[in-house]
Amino acid sequence: MARPKSVLVGEVGPRDGLQIERDFIPTSTKIELIDGLIDAGVKEIEYSSFVSPRAVPQLADAAEVLAGLTRSKPVHLVALVPNAKGAERAVEAGVDELRVFVSSSESHNQKNVNRSVEDSLVGFENVLRIAHQSGTPVSGAIATSFGCPFEGDVPVEQVGRIAKRFADLGMVGVGLGDTTGMATPLLVAERCNHLKTVVPDLPITLHFHNTRGIGLANVMAGLDEGIDRYESSFAGLGGCPFAPGATGNICTEDLVFLLHELGIETGIDLEKLCAVARRVEDVVGRTLPGQVMKAGPRLQLSDMEQVATAVG
Ligand code: COA
Ligand code: ZN
Numbered sequence: 001m002a003r004p005k006s007v008l009v010g011e012v013g014p015r016d017g018l019q020i021e022r023d024f025i026p027t028s029t030k031i032e033l034i035d036g037l038i039d040a041g042v043k044e045i046e047y048s049s050f051v052s053p054r055a056v057p058q059l060a061d062a063a064e065v066l067a068g069l070t071r072s073k074p075v076h077l078v079a080l081v082p083n084a085k086g087a088e089r090a091v092e093a094g095v096d097e098l099r100v101f102v103s104s105s106e107s108h109n110q111k112n113v114n115r116s117v118e119d120s121l122v123g124f125e126n127v128l129r130i131a132h133q134s135g136t137p138v139s140g141a142i143a144t145s146f147g148c149p150f151e152g153d154v155p156v157e158q159v160g161r162i163a164k165r166f167a168d169l170g171m172v173g174v175g176l177g178d179t180t181g182m183a184t185p186l187l188v189a190e191r192c193n194h195l196k197t198v199v200p201d202l203p204i205t206l207h208f209h210n211t212r213g214i215g216l217a218n219v220m221a222g223l224d225e226g227i228d229r230y231e232s233s234f235a236g237l238g239g240c241p242f243a244p245g246a247t248g249n250i251c252t253e254d255l256v257f258l259l260h261e262l263g264i265e266t267g268i269d270l271e272k273l274c275a276v277a278r279r280v281e282d283v284v285g286r287t288l289p290g291q292v293m294k295a296g297p298r299l300q301l302s303d304m305e306q307v308a309t310a311v312g
Pocket of ligand 2: 016177178179207209249
């Protein structure tokens with residue numbers, strides 16, 4: 001299958017990344033980072049979540065962040081919601097899209113949202129009803145789509161069944177989340193092909209973590225299947241507080257660098273994006289995994305005078 005000519009890069013750092021930070025990041029700092037992403041040309045941002053503030057205190061300011069954004073360019077702002085209460089809060093705040101989430105495995109769903117997979121799916125009916133009253137689209141994400149930290153391999157049919165329920169409920173897209181970095185290129189190809197048969201009209205988004213260092217190899221596998229939507233996090237920040245060993249998402253600047261070098265358009269200004277990623281490092285106060293933000297563009301040349309010459 002031909003690789004896509006352009007790709008929608010969905011930035012999830014403000015949600016998937018910041019949610020694990022222990023110290024509360026001021027609302028104004030979140031606004032500054034998200035406005036920086038918008039200015040860099042990022043078209044879709046999962047910018048926060050309307051979950052229980054007791055479960056994720058860092059994102060308790062989701063409504064205030066949205067109200068404070070300048071939005072210098074067109075952008076689609078998505079919020080994660082776990083239930084009807086989250087949907088009501090998100091619709092009232094005026095988000096562009098709601099995203100519900102369920103794990104493909106029972107044990108991770110219990111840890112994450114304290115209920116069975118079936119109860120989550122039934123609960124989404126209320127979310128969709130609330131969203132549709134205000135004309136807000138809803139998409140669905142399937143966590144642990146490539147394997148579960150508690151159960152191991154997840155049969156592809158289990159992922160397909162959930163995606164089919166999403167389609168039947170009227171959702172606008174399905175995301176396959178690799179919550180703990182268990183995806184491999186072969187699994188990516190298998191899962192994408194299965195979904196293309198089960199839900200041919202539902203756009204697929206791939207959401208990888210770089211836990212085992214092959215996040216961008218998985219992106220290559222997705223591109224070869226024609227998938228044109230990927231999610232990543234600025235500076236590679238990320239993790240899931242409800243899954244052991246969940247480390248950073250794939251890094252947005254590194255993903256954009258790869259896509260541009262493949263001749264695939266994203267509409268994103270890589271230098272501006274790197275500046276935002278370096279600011280994220282300042283904000284969290286530690287070195288983050290992103291590599292292009294440190295190395296610079298491929299043709300950023302070094303000054304020979306500044307580099308020592310080997311002797312002998
Ligand atoms: N927004 C704000 N508050 C919420 C809420 C929401 N979306 N959903 C529930 N609450 C509140 C309830 O009002 C209730 O408050 P009270 O005790 O003051 O009355 C309390 O949270 C418990 O509600 P309950 O429905 O019993 O939920 P729970 O304790 O079973 O928790 C979730 C379920 C889904 C709300 C919670 O586990 C959660 O928010 N998880 C988020 C997980 C997450 O963000 N994971 C990262 C994505 S991978
Ligand atoms: Zn994630």
